[in-house]
Amino acid sequence: MPVPIRSGTPKKPSEMMRLFMTTFIGIIFGFFLGISFPTLSLSKMNLPSSLFPSIDLTYIEDKYSGLSKQALFNAWASLKGNKEASPLLPRYNKTEIWVPTNPRGAERLPPGIVASESDFYLRRLWGLPSEDLTIEPRYLVTFTVGYDQKKNIDAAVKKFSENFTIVLFHYDGRTTEWDEFEWSKRTVHISARKQTKWWYAKRFLHPDIVAPYDYIFLWDEDLGVEHFDAEKYIKLVRKHGLEISQPGLDPDRGTTWAMTKRRDGIEVHKDTEERPGWCTDPHLPPCAAFVEIMATVFSRDAWRCVWHMIQNDLVHGWGLDFALRKCVEPAHEKIGVVDAQWIIHQGVPSLGSQGQAQKGKAPWEGVRERCRKEWTMFQDRMTNAEKVYYKAMEMDPPN
Structure with a gap:
């Protein structure tokens, strides 16, 4: 009786290795190509949500656009809950202030405006603030x-x-x-x-x-x-x-x-x-x-x-x-x-x-x-x- 033959022929090991290397090189090339164009809008790409079930692409684009390669690695680590990632990069944007060394809750403020301490000094309701106190x-x-x-x-x-x-x-x-x-x-x-x-x-x-x-x-x-x-x-x-x-x-x-x-x-x-x-x-x-x-x-x-x-x-x-x-x-x-x-x-x-x-x-x-x-x-x-x-x-x- 004739032996049934599957469509296609099995690939040789050398061909499998070439396919694997080609795919790997393509991924690496795509990664570096992507970070070379920070204005590329991930959120506008019609990617199925099933591929990224727990990642908000709009959030990632807003939070990490314009960063260096090292910053992206740190950002990815922070998304995974790694608190030891670079403390300087939990949030960064060319037009946005984020200073992690500020007191908690004040990270969005420039350090020069942060008043983290207070006092019981009584102030006047008039005149210049600098002239309120004759003695501190x-x-x-x-x-x-x-x-x-x-x-x-x-x-x-x-x-x-x-x-x-x-x-x-x-x-x-x-x-x-x-x-x-x-x-x-x-x-x-x-x-x-x-x-x-x-x-x-x-x-x-x-x-x-x-x-x-x-x-x-x-x-x-x-x-x-x-x-x-x-x-x-x-x-x-x-x-x-x-x-x-x-x-x-x-x-x-x-x-x-x-x-x-x-x-x-x-x-x-x-x-x-x-x-x-x-x-x-x-x-x-x-x-x-x-x-x-x-x-x-x-x-x-x-x-x-x-x-x-x-x-x-x-x-x-x-x-x-x-x-x-x-x-x-x-x-x-x-x-x-x-x-x-x-x-x-x-x-x-x-x-x-x-x-x-x-x-x-x-x-x-x-x-x-x-x-x-x-x-x-x-x-x-x-x-x-x-x-x-x-x-x-x-x-x-x-x-």
Whole structure:
């Protein structure tokens, strides 16, 4: 019987190789021909979408037209999700601005117009902007206040020179009443009822907002300042290289920690001896690298770290004082108490009255209970976050 024969004859291996090489050379030639004509409109070519199911040709043409060969390779890598492609080329056009080194969201702006930082300097509504300020304050001091403490705050504010911007955070909603004081007219007032200074700090003292200030004072309202001078305090902080500090506290007014008690005859101290069993290491809190959160003073750099550590929902800040050391190195040398400029902690339980009576408990009892809970919650969050980090880095955590 006749043997059926398929149409066509099998190609020899040499012919297959020639066909493959011809096709490959054609692809390469087409590629370089394409990039030689950047005005060629890919979007106007009638190519079936099935060939490029996940690529928007119009987007590619707009985003990468006019680029060099290397830029096209980088662009293709970025389309595949490779974030390590050239950081300078995520978007480029002859008539379009794209600056990846600008702050996030401002890439379309020329760098010369970007104002990435701000301040609390008050401005006039008339005249030239360059003539608004007779002096640009170098330091910032904030008090979280209720109107009942107006006499105390009046005395405290007068201890700060014109080198300080004054900000009052009002937890009782009363702001206009403070106009009885002349200095109040030059003060920034921010009001939100029944909030704490750490709530305010997280929302209004972002590092880019307080960037012009060398030091940030974050103070309570119940501090006696008869023995305090702010300018002299700054000089001592600079002299002793303190990034996080506080004035010494009058030891006769029931202080909690030995570290914060004022010592006679010295300018600054950075460590102390506590009760037996309280310190596992002489360089760790509460024997060193420790100040309380009632009258804390931060350098600009230290505050940038601390701000990120403040939790949005843990508004009382309990536990922060034990963790501040994580923001400076070496902490036992850069955290300290200024003895030569000291204050009196009056211990006025003003925030307690802002609480709410529940289940037979007085308002202040609920506030204090939450303070203690927040301390435990903050410690747990910090411990868990560190465990996750060390595990991800395959490292043994320090003791």
